[in-house]
Amino acid sequence: MSYSRQSLMCRCYGAMKKCFVFTSPFLLLIAGADKDGNLIQQKLHSICCMVGEGCKYLYDVISDTFSWGIQHVQDTGIFDCNGNLELRVIIASVVLGAYSLLLFSYVWKSRNIRARIRLKQDSCRASINDLKKNIIQVPSKRVEEILSCNFQELRRRLKKGEVTATEALAAFQQKALTENDRLNFLVEPVKEAEDLAKDCDQKTNRDRPLNGIPVSIKENYFMEGYHSTGGMSTLLKYGTVKEDGVLVKVLKHLGAVPFVRTNIPQLMMTFECSNPIYGCTVNPYNLKRGPGGSSGGEGAILGAEASILGWGSDIGGSLRIPSHFCGVYCLKPTAGRLGSKSNEELDEGLVQSLINPTPGPMARDVDTLVEAMKAVLCPFMFELDPEIPPIPFNTEVYESKKKLRIGYYYSDGYVTCIPGVKRGLDEALEGLKNRKHELVEFVVPDVRAMFSELFCKACFGDGSEHVMNMFNDDMVDPTITLIVLMHQFPKFIQKYLSYISTWVTNDRVTGEQMRAMLGVGSVTDWWELTGKVIEFRKSFLQKWKDLELDAVVCPTFPYVAPPTGAVKYLIGGVTYTTLYNVLNFPAGCVPVTKVTAVDQIAMQDYPSNMAVEKFIKKYFSADTGGLPVTVQCVGLPYQEEMVLRVMKEVELGVADLKQS
Numbered sequence: 301m302s303y304s305r306q307s308l309m310c311r312c313y314g315a316m317k318k319c320f321v322f323t324s325p326f327l328l329l330i331a332g333a334d335k336d337g338n339l340i341q342q343k344l345h346s347i348c349c350m351v352g353e354g355c356k357y358l359y360d361v362i363s364d365t366f367s368w369g370i371q372h373v374q375d376t377g378i379f380d381c382n383g384n385l386e387l388r389v390i391i392a393s394v395v396l397g398a399y400s401l402l403l404f405s406y407v408w409k410s411r412n413i414r415a416r417i418r419l420k421q422d423s424c425r426a427s428i429n430d431l432k433k434n435i436i437q438v439p440s441k442r443v444e445e446i447l448s449c450n451f452q453e454l455r456r457r458l459k460k461g462e463v464t465a466t467e468a469l470a471a472f473q474q475k476a477l478t479e480n481d482r483l484n485f486l487v488e489p490v491k492e493a494e495d496l497a498k499d500c501d502q503k504t505n506r507d508r509p510l511n512g513i514p515v516s517i518k519e520n521y522f523m524e525g526y527h528s529t530g531g532m533s534t535l536l537k538y539g540t541v542k543e544d545g546v547l548v549k550v551l552k553h554l555g556a557v558p559f560v561r562t563n564i565p566q567l568m569m570t571f572e573c574s575n576p577i578y579g580c581t582v583n584p585y586n587l588k589r590g591p592g593g594s595s596g597g598e599g600a601i602l603g604a605e606a607s608i609l610g611w612g613s614d615i616g617g618s619l620r621i622p623s624h625f626c627g628v629y630c631l632k633p634t635a636g637r638l639g640s641k642s643n644e645e646l647d648e649g650l651v652q653s654l655i656n657p658t659p660g661p662m663a664r665d666v667d668t669l670v671e672a673m674k675a676v677l678c679p680f681m682f683e684l685d686p687e688i689p690p691i692p693f694n695t696e697v698y699e700s701k702k703k704l705r706i707g708y709y710y711s712d713g714y715v716t717c718i719p720g721v722k723r724g725l726d727e728a729l730e731g732l733k734n735r736k737h738e739l740v741e742f743v744v745p746d747v748r749a750m751f752s753e754l755f756c757k758a759c760f761g762d763g764s765e766h767v768m769n770m771f772n773d774d775m776v777d778p779t780i781t782l783i784v785l786m787h788q789f790p791k792f793i794q795k796y797l798s799y800i801s802t803w804v805t806n807d808r809v810t811g812e813q814m815r816a817m818l819g820v821g822s823v824t825d826w827w828e829l830t831g832k833v834i835e836f837r838k839s840f841l842q843k844w845k846d847l848e849l850d851a852v853v854c855p856t857f858p859y860v861a862p863p864t865g866a867v868k869y870l871i872g873g874v875t876y877t878t879l880y881n882v883l884n885f886p887a888g889c890v891p892v893t894k895v896t897a898v899d900q901i902a903m904q905d906y907p908s909n910m911a912v913e914k915f916i917k918k919y920f921s922a923d924t925g926g927l928p929v930t931v932q933c934v935g936l937p938y939q940e941e942m943v944l945r946v947m948k949e950v951e952l953g954v955a956d957l958k959q960s
């Protein structure tokens with residue numbers, strides 16, 4: 301296969317489109333000009349006057365340039381502009397002809413894209429209906445009994461044969477189908493699940509660590525016979541995946557039964573769980589709000605208790621954001637511990653080497669995460685992917701009773717957390733204090749620069765070129781239209797727009813982020829960026845060491861689940877999660893509380909200086925009652941066991957508080 305799966309046609313089409321769109325107005329103006337270029341000047345003048353007097357200077361500059369251009373054209377003698385009507389008609393016809401061609405190819409292409417999407421949607425719908433018709437019948441009392449088990453209990457019963465894997469599968473399938481009707485987290489059911497479950501019911505298989513446990517899996521995980529698109533329909537063209545990815549192989553080897561594939565945002569680089577193929581997933585706690593992303597389908601299915609163990613991935617918060625919005629637990633391991641390649645490289649040209657994605661488990665308690673990690677960190681995985689360091693789960697660290705020194709912060713210095721989130725952290729810290737851990741205030745370094753100058757520059761280092769070429773053969777989801785549209789402009793215009801946006805939003809990060817998404821210019825710049833990331837990691841580590849911390853506890857996100865469609869105004873919140881991707885530190889989330897009426901009233905005092913704060917005030921002053929809040933627990937690289945231990949301490953501490 302070539303360097304990229306993306307076809308040359310898409311690139312050419314994009315280049316042609318840009319060329320026509322930006323040159324044709326000028327050609328048309330030339331075509332309409334008299335020998336002195338007067339018509340151009342008149343037109344420009346009237347356009348500029350329409351925009352306002354402030355444009356006078358701009359008009360003068362452009363007008364002078366045109367006069368010079370026309371003169372130059374005349375001097376070369378290539379075109380005779382002296383009132384030559386025929387020539388102007390020819391130019392105008394060529395331009396209009398090219399436009400018609402472009403329009404025709406656009407309509408044709410859109411038709412094909414829509415047909416491709418419809419085909420996939422029909423097949424997913426058929427799969428779901430098929431399951432609805434043919435689901436294994438289990439009495440509803442039995443279903444309730446199975447669904448009420450926690451992970452440990454279900455595993456014990458499966459092992460003893462008190463519950464069969466087939467029954468467990470049917471129970472979760474039933475629940476998932478019912479909940480999916482209101483939440484739309486399902487991409488498609490896994491057809492082989494029943495056969496896998498039957499296999500688990502063989503007595504000889506019962507000792508496998510995850511035998512018979514139904515697991516839900518994010519759409520980007522490679523599974524033989526299924527599409528992995530990340531919400532980009534252009535990737536449907538490459539057909540279904542030929543081989544299970546490493547983690548899917550490992551899960552099956554351990555006896556888990558993947559039973560559904562779950563939804564993601566288009567491109568997975570945002571946390572609005574919506575795309576043109578599978579539609580929009582909503583939050584189990586409030587149907588008008590989103591479940592987060594990019595593992596949003598996982599957040600929703602676990603939040604609705606229709607799965608007991610899910611698998612997602614995270615390059616900027618994709619495990620933690622949906623966990624926080626849907627009130628579930630997750631562990632984002634160090635990228636590398638479960639494989640640094642993860643499953644986010646859906647397209648070869650999308651991979652960069654500085655900030656790596658990682659797969660990770662999501663669940664409804666800490667114990668499940670611990671058992672999942674213990675299970676997958678096995679020789680089978682280390683053999684399958686020799687790049688994964690063969691480090692089994694360190695039970696000693698997890699079970700240690702040593703009192704911990706834990707750093708904490710309420711704000712990362714950029715977007716202020718809403719009162720419900722602050723209260724959640726208060727409760728977690730109080731719980732930890734009651735359990736005799738030592739708490740130390742921790743001040744994080746400049747997260748604004750970390751986000752724009754390191755995270756965005758690394759993740760969009762190619763100036764978003766690869767992604768934009770993919771969009772030449774795809775529909776754009778409304779949740780990212782604005783940003784994709786902006787990337788259609790030439791870079792210098794995007795740069796100007798970025799300064800305007802800083803001014804409009806009163807927030808330098810928005811402009812810096814836009815400029816960062818224009819990419820690094822050269823290999824030298826990339827090396828420089830690499831140096832900056834290394835330096836940032838080094839100085840953060842030093843701060844951590846100076847305070848002799850075992851872990852850090854902080855907000856997962858500054859706000860709770862936002863209304864669907866609002867994420868594009870709230871991107872600033874991601875500094876809380878992206879920090880630990882840039883650092884490559886493991887981090888996990890623990891649900892601690894839910895937003896109360898008092899928290900909503902306290903929103904009156906929330907700042908509203910920057911645009912993002914104004915939007916937060918607008919979206920979170922009402923209709924947030926009952927929405928979950930989690931805290932984020934962070935450890936040093938490859939210390940997932942320490943993170944899980946702190947998560948358990950928070951879980952126990954908060955439970956004690958609630959009881960007292």
Ligand SMILES: CCCCCCCC/C=C\CCCCCCCC(N)=O
Nearest residue numbers: 568569570594614615616617618764
């Ligand atoms: C031109 C391409 C447009 C892509 C859309 C990007 C929209 C927002 C840009 C930057 C924000 C970064 C948000 C990171 C959240 C990532 C979630 C994850 N996959 O871990």
